[in-house]
Amino acid sequence: MTEELGSGPAGEARDGTAVPELPGGEAGPGGGPVRAEADHGGEAGEAEPDGEQEPAGVRGYVMTRGVERDKDYRFLGAAPAALWWSAYRDHADTNYPTLLVEAGEGGWRAFVSGIPSARRDEVSTPIRFTLALTGATAAAGGPGAPVRLDRVVRLVALWLEAFTAQEGRERLGRLLDGLFPDEAEVVELRRRRDPQAARTVRERVTALLDALDPPPESGADAAGGPARALPAAWFGAARSEQGASAFVARVRDLLSGEREGRALVLNLVEDQAEAPARVGRESLAVLAVDGGPVRPQPFAVTVPGPLVVTPPGPPVETVPGPPKKFGPLHRRALLFLATPAGAAAMVLAIWYLTHRHHGGKP
Amino acid sequence: MESVTTDADAGPVFRIGMLGPSRVGKTSLVVSLLTDSERLLGGTPVVLRAADSSTRARLRLRRQELDGGLLAKKFDTAVMRGSENLTYFELDLKAGQATDGIRFSLLDFPGAWMSEHERRGSEEVRQWDECRDFLVGSNILIVPIDATVLMEADQAAHWQSVPAVLETLAVQEIAESWAGYRNLAPDEPALVVLAPVKCESYFADNGGYRDDSQLLRERVLDVYERTVELIRLNAPHAQIRYCPVDTLGCVELVKVEWEPSADDPGVQRPRGTFAVRGKGKISIAGADDILGAVCSLLVEAQRKVTTGLAAGHIASAQDMEVRGRELKRGFFRHVLNTLNGNIRANELERSGELGKARALRAQAQQLQDAVEMIAGRASSGRSKVL
Ligand SMILES: Nc1nc2c(ncn2[C@@H]2O[C@H](COP(=O)(O)OP(=O)(O)OP(=O)(O)O)[C@@H](O)[C@H]2O)c(=O)[nH]1
Numbered sequence: 001m002t003e004e005l006g007s008g009p010a011g012e013a014r015d016g017t018a019v020p021e022l023p024g025g026e027a028g029p030g031g032g033p034v035r036a037e038a039d040h041g042g043e044a045g046e047a048e049p050d051g052e053q054e055p056a057g058v059r060g061y062v063m064t065r066g067v068e069r070d071k072d073y074r075f076l077g078a079a080p081a082a083l084w085w086s087a088y089r090d091h092a093d094t095n096y097p098t099l100l101v102e103a104g105e106g107g108w109r110a111f112v113s114g115i116p117s118a119r120r121d122e123v124s125t126p127i128r129f130t131l132a133l134t135g136a137t138a139a140a141g142g143p144g145a146p147v148r149l150d151r152v153v154r155l156v157a158l159w160l161e162a163f164t165a166q167e168g169r170e171r172l173g174r175l176l177d178g179l180f181p182d183e184a185e186v187v188e189l190r191r192r193r194d195p196q197a198a199r200t201v202r203e204r205v206t207a208l209l210d211a212l213d214p215p216p217e218s219g220a221d222a223a224g225g226p227a228r229a230l231p232a233a234w235f236g237a238a239r240s241e242q243g244a245s246a247f248v249a250r251v252r253d254l255l256s257g258e259r260e261g262r263a264l265v266l267n268l269v270e271d272q273a274e275a276p277a278r279v280g281r282e283s284l285a286v287l288a289v290d291g292g293p294v295r296p297q298p299f300a301v302t303v304p305g306p307l308v309v310t311p312p313g314p315p316v317e318t319v320p321g322p323p324k325k326f327g328p329l330h331r332r333a334l335l336f337l338a339t340p341a342g343a344a345a346m347v348l349a350i351w352y353l354t355h356r357h358h359g360g361k362p
Numbered sequence: 363m364e365s366v367t368t369d370a371d372a373g374p375v376f377r378i379g380m381l382g383p384s385r386v387g388k389t390s391l392v393v394s395l396l397t398d399s400e401r402l403l404g405g406t407p408v409v410l411r412a413a414d415s416s417t418r419a420r421l422r423l424r425r426q427e428l429d430g431g432l433l434a435k436k437f438d439t440a441v442m443r444g445s446e447n448l449t450y451f452e453l454d455l456k457a458g459q460a461t462d463g464i465r466f467s468l469l470d471f472p473g474a475w476m477s478e479h480e481r482r483g484s485e486e487v488r489q490w491d492e493c494r495d496f497l498v499g500s501n502i503l504i505v506p507i508d509a510t511v512l513m514e515a516d517q518a519a520h521w522q523s524v525p526a527v528l529e530t531l532a533v534q535e536i537a538e539s540w541a542g543y544r545n546l547a548p549d550e551p552a553l554v555v556l557a558p559v560k561c562e563s564y565f566a567d568n569g570g571y572r573d574d575s576q577l578l579r580e581r582v583l584d585v586y587e588r589t590v591e592l593i594r595l596n597a598p599h600a601q602i603r604y605c606p607v608d609t610l611g612c613v614e615l616v617k618v619e620w621e622p623s624a625d626d627p628g629v630q631r632p633r634g635t636f637a638v639r640g641k642g643k644i645s646i647a648g649a650d651d652i653l654g655a656v657c658s659l660l661v662e663a664q665r666k667v668t669t670g671l672a673a674g675h676i677a678s679a680q681d682m683e684v685r686g687r688e689l690k691r692g693f694f695r696h697v698l699n700t701l702n703g704n705i706r707a708n709e710l711e712r713s714g715e716l717g718k719a720r721a722l723r724a725q726a727q728q729l730q731d732a733v734e735m736i737a738g739r740a741s742s743g744r745s746k747v748l
């Protein structure tokens with residue numbers, strides 16, 4: 001995980017807004033600063049001019065591919081300023097369903113991959129959508145924001161349903177297909193990097209959110225419900241209803257600004273030891289796609305580094321070594337005998353050396 | 363750009379690059395090679411493992427997709443999803459109990475990044491640069507080729523479209539750079555595998571009905587003739603192999619329709635449809651030839667390194683012996699060096715060196731045995747050294 005978040009020109013907040021940091025300050029795995037993002041237009045001048053305020057606090061980006069072979073996966077119209085999810089390289093394979101939400105000091109961002117489209121590519125493989133969303137938390141956002149943030153929570157809930165054998169994710173795919181019905185337009189948006197194209201895509205994402213019904217406040221995540229009783233950092237299974245509803249509740253808290261931290265559904269992590277480390281005192285909820293405990297478990301205490309276990313005993317020699325050196329007793333006996341002999345030898349040796357020094361060969 | 367990078371404690375890390383355009387079959391081939399290696403390497407002491415838990419999980423996700431796709435939807439043979447980002451697989455190859463593991467990295471990427479007109483924006487360019495550096499610096503290049511494109515082209519317009527569909531020029535350009543780079547290190551392993559995939563309908567050895575394998579080979583060698591030439595010219599020591607593979611095996615090509623590209627004037631794009639044959643159980647063919655070639659190359663490289671190290675220890679043992687004689691020359695010197703422990707220390711060091719050399723030689727022998735066992739396996743009969 002060498003990716004540096006928010007570095008380079010792509011990471012500059014072009015609108016000069018303050019960059020809110022995640023709790024803990026350090027950029028841990030994905031724990032880079034959450035910011036109100038500018039678009040990543042790629043080439044200079046292609047990007048949408050920033051500073052444009054979202055009416056309802058959510059700015060969305062869509063990645064998908066075209067049918068023809070070379071029309072590979074790419075964001076349509078504009079890409080987010082920072083490809084912050086690549087910091088989760090070792091924990092999530094974004095080619096497969098992955099969901100990441102980060103929130104800190106007034107801002108949040110989400111990455112949602114693996115939404116199935118009904119379209120198929122040139123070799124008949126199903127095509128997918130990936131969404132990247134960003135915005136201000138309800139606490140920091142303007143009027144209207146809470147409404148759309150509710151829909152983002154709903155989106156997360158629908159996406160998660162796929163793990164408990166319901167069809168929520170397909171529903172998202174159908175809605176997106178309905179919003180991008182025309183292959184020629186997809187190909188066109190894929191190519192374009194201009195404010196108009198970016199706006200078109202953002203409006204579609206807003207339409208997607210609007211099409212989702214507001215999430216019911218389920219018993220699990222209601223104030224005082226079991227999900228709220230969980231500790232700030234926990235680890236669970238995406239396939240468990242308990243895990244899923246606690247996760248949705250956590251996302252709600254992150255988007256509302258009630259908590260700072262991360263909520264992650266990771267497909268390369270099977271147990272807690274493989275999960276990203278908790279950064280400082282952040283709220284951290286992790287669901288494993290494969291494995292994970294049915295009842296969410298508190299995160300073990302964060303340790304500063306990996307525990308180093310020294311293997312017992314000295315390294316094994318591959319071949320029997322030479323006989324051991326003399327032991328202390330032997331050595332003393334030897335010294336005793338050697339002292340007079342040594343003195344004599346010293347004299348002889350000095351004689352020998354000086355003799356040699358004076359040019360004579362022994 | 364170092365092809366054989368060294369990991370602080372794990373020895374050299376070799377690199378394998380998959381080189382092919384979008385939807386050609388890179389990821390499927392990786393999965394076939396890496397998740398079925400136990401069977402593919404059966405009868406040899408060679409064991410291939412994911413070197414870390416994320417590689418293990420990445421392979422499992424892909425394997426499930428390959429297996430599940432066929433099982434769940436009988437007639438859905440397009441099972442492997444397109445890649446949307448760079449994927450590194452970190453692997454560990456062990457060729458004998460006493461030997462050190464051989465680390466290697468394999469890179470898979472979204473193939474369209476190869477198409478120059480398709481790279482837009484600094485991020486895509488940066489990621490492609492990362493891929494390109496890796497590919498050019500690899501020890502082994504595997505070039506999956508969509509066999510259906512070559513075999514189902516039967517009009518001039520189709521043939522004119524082949525270079526665009528298979529990105530043959532981009533493949534050639536990278537292969538040429540690769541060869542130039544390989545030539546700078548002629549002692550290091552160098553292998554290019556031309557691997558036609560989606561071959562189910564052109565071989566009769568894996569449930570297929572007809573044998574067009576001869577024609578397939580001719581067409582591949584014809585279309586990639588210049589690429590092969592450039593590799594030979596720039597890296598005469600590199601091995602070049604032709605290894606056709608079925609990554610699914612249980613399918614039959616039903617039809618291919620060539621449709622004019624909406625975006626690329628003059629180009630026609632083939633759309634193949636496969637149907638499941640029989641029970642829809644995956645039957646990989648030809649992958650063992652690739653894995654065998656890859657493993658024996660890496661094991662042989664390891665053997666050379668090990669033999670070299672052993673020779674180094676022998677040489678220092680010999681130095682110690684000379685020094686030992688020196689220390690004992692003349693009565694007084696002998697006495698003095700005995701007393702101050704020089705002779706003892708030297709003797710100790712010498713036998714230490716000899717011990718290391720002996721252990722390394724034993725390892726080299728195991729590696730040698732492994733190479734011979736890989737070579738001695740029955741081949742699928744499909745592959746050919748070019
Ligand atoms: N019949 C058949 N289909 C194959 C074979 N290899 C790959 N495919 C199919 O071809 C399609 C593309 O395969 P991938 O392995 O995803 O191709 P890729 O080169 O990784 O594609 P990108 O990730 O888009 O660059 C998938 O639908 C596979 O199921 C094969 O040997 N036989």
Ligand SMILES: [Mg+2]
Nearest residue numbers: 388389444445
């Ligand atoms: Mg792929």
